Amino acid sequence: MKQLLDLETPALLLDRDVMRANLTRMADRIHALGCDLRPHVKTHKSLDVLRDVKALSRLIGITVSTLHEADYFFAGGEKDILYAVGLTPGKVSHAATLIRAGCDLTVISDSPDAIEAIQAAARAEDVRLPVLIELDVDGHRSGVEPDGPELIEMARRIAASANLDLKGVMTHAGGSYDCRSVDQIRDHAARERGLTVGAAERLRDAGHDCPVVSIGSTPTAMFAEDLSGVTEVRPGVYTFFDLFQAGLGVARLSDIAVSVLGTVIGHKKEKGWVIIDAGWMAMSRDRGTANQPQDQGYGVVCDLDGRPIEDVYLGIANQEHGIVIARPGEPDLDVGRFPIGSRLRILPNHACATSAQHNRYEVLEDSRVVAEWPRTHFW
Amino acid sequence: MKQLLDLETPALLLDRDVMRANLTRMADRIHALGCDLRPHVKTHKSLDVLRDVKALSRLIGITVSTLHEADYFFAGGEKDILYAVGLTPGKVSHAATLIRAGCDLTVISDSPDAIEAIQAAARAEDVRLPVLIELDVDGHRSGVEPDGPELIEMARRIAASANLDLKGVMTHAGGSYDCRSVDQIRDHAARERGLTVGAAERLRDAGHDCPVVSIGSTPTAMFAEDLSGVTEVRPGVYTFFDLFQAGLGVARLSDIAVSVLGTVIGHKKEKGWVIIDAGWMAMSRDRGTANQPQDQGYGVVCDLDGRPIEDVYLGIANQEHGIVIARPGEPDLDVGRFPIGSRLRILPNHACATSAQHNRYEVLEDSRVVAEWPRTHFW
Known part of the structure; x- marks a missing residue:
């Protein structure tokens, strides 16, 4: 069995016990509210991870x-x-190939114009x-207004289209990422549910079937207190959690299941810089915590057992170099x-x-590397 | 032959004629100054791109x-x-495998402590x-001071090591990325050369051979006026160029050889948002122009022929959604x-x-897709 010291760095570590606890916590919450999950797999893109998800939760299906x-x-x-990304005419052929092969693929749209094409x-x-x-439901990105005229117009066009079947409504309350407190997230979750269920009712009142009422984001899923009328919830990042979610109050640092293992490759003593071989290629360029109360730089530095080292962070990143410095x-x-x-x-x-x-997870149990799980990429 | 309209999006486009012009311009400059190239391949990670590089320039070797x-x-x-990243003891076994297979691999170090290990x-x-x-040479990242005692101490330790051969000195003038004018870059290039050649002379004065004097960054390579004493130059991003280099004054927008093709998937009319299927997964989270005089958001929007559309930019990016908005x-x-x-x-x-x-380049000639070139990834 491999040890952490045997891995060539940088490497992406997945603490399986932490992940399983995350999966169980979310499943317990959502199931207790009478709902099933259709988790978003874009976070992990791994069949091996999904196997654990399925072992610990009831899934209706998955979201991609x-x-x-x-x-x-x-x-x-x-x-x-x-x-769960607006379909364009140019991707219909790809979708059709999946459907002909036996996939129960569902697509989304928020545009009457797109429906025709x-x-x-x-x-x-x-x-x-x-x-x-x-x-x-919150001005975050895409979607028609739940209480506006376009909703009914879209349903009418879909119903009138010989090759399209209206299955229902969905939203992603991405605006929850801008919340500043757990109370705000709770309110956001109530709003997400209320507006989505309301839109489904409007469709039914207009004579359409609306079997699917799908909502989801990790923050709202973690704090929703009522899911009545909802048929499925689609969180994704809860599988691993991260510093952004921790900054939002949705997770603790100890809930974060993925980390990047790096090796110290140099020092700049006079500057107090410790240079490691995990730069932005290994961490990504994501600086999502930059606008949170606690800016985590390119990441929180932990020892080999995963314990955070509080006075430093990964403050600077080049392609294959990361620089650990003192926090401000x-x-x-x-x-x-x-x-x-x-x-x-x-x-x-x-x-x-x-x-x-990264192209694989080095899976840890009890700080030992017990497996390598591949993941997929690209388009 | 495929057209741009046949590609599933998002897709990474490589305009081969633009790239070839970039390659020729750099090669002409460096060769005219009496030097050869050891280009950095981290920008493209593609044997097919390297074939064009080799056809248009004299290479001593490559940098990875x-x-x-x-x-x-x-x-x-x-x-x-x-x-060209500081070697650690944990990677010696991998390096040894390459060398035993016949690779002329050279490694770097900036640490007397690392030398022992x-x-x-x-x-x-x-x-x-x-x-x-x-x-x-500029406080950018790693390296020993060219005029300090550590340089000689490192050479002494390497010379005393039974399994290490001192080949010379190298630097990367990454500080050139912070220059604010072409004049500053020119000065930076002179400094990079001067300090590196000076360090080589110090080693020779101390009785060491120093056959390799290696410098390089795209900005300094583009504006160096003298390379005497230098044996190789290692630029990388000049192959493709990008908005950061354009903002630095090192390239024009029309020199940028790579772009991401996206499709409009939705509108938010009341906000003036055009949503496309190229988000940060396709563009990366890099916001390197954020601190330049012209902040380009997540990218400059062009029409299908590659002509910039000046009043808009890719202002917002989610994982698979990009949002085109008006510039401020x-x-x-x-x-x-x-x-x-x-x-x-x-x-x-x-x-x-x-x-x-991306896992491949869709190679364009005369706006037609003439080839798919794979690229490598990960570690």
């Missing part, structure tokens, strides 16, 4: 952010897949596409604390972004 | 940022490889490692200008970071 993810997970045995492409492919209408207000780092060749673990700002920089 | 890159390029026929590891592997001493000071974007399904090309802040998010 690319059709490439759909290909990968369908090839691995997943059938019920929601592609997608219908034409679906007809050309001679395929039927199940469609959810995407709602905007702390005295300059005595570089002798981290000798050349010693190893550190770095907690990431954003688990989705950091994991995407 | 990871031993994985060394494996990939050695397997593709490259023999003379400089691994590397020597011990090299003895255990029964391998001889050629070593360059890394110099710090411009009126809100009329979303009707970019219909759903239409395509845009986005110029990246940082070619190394953006290219790393």
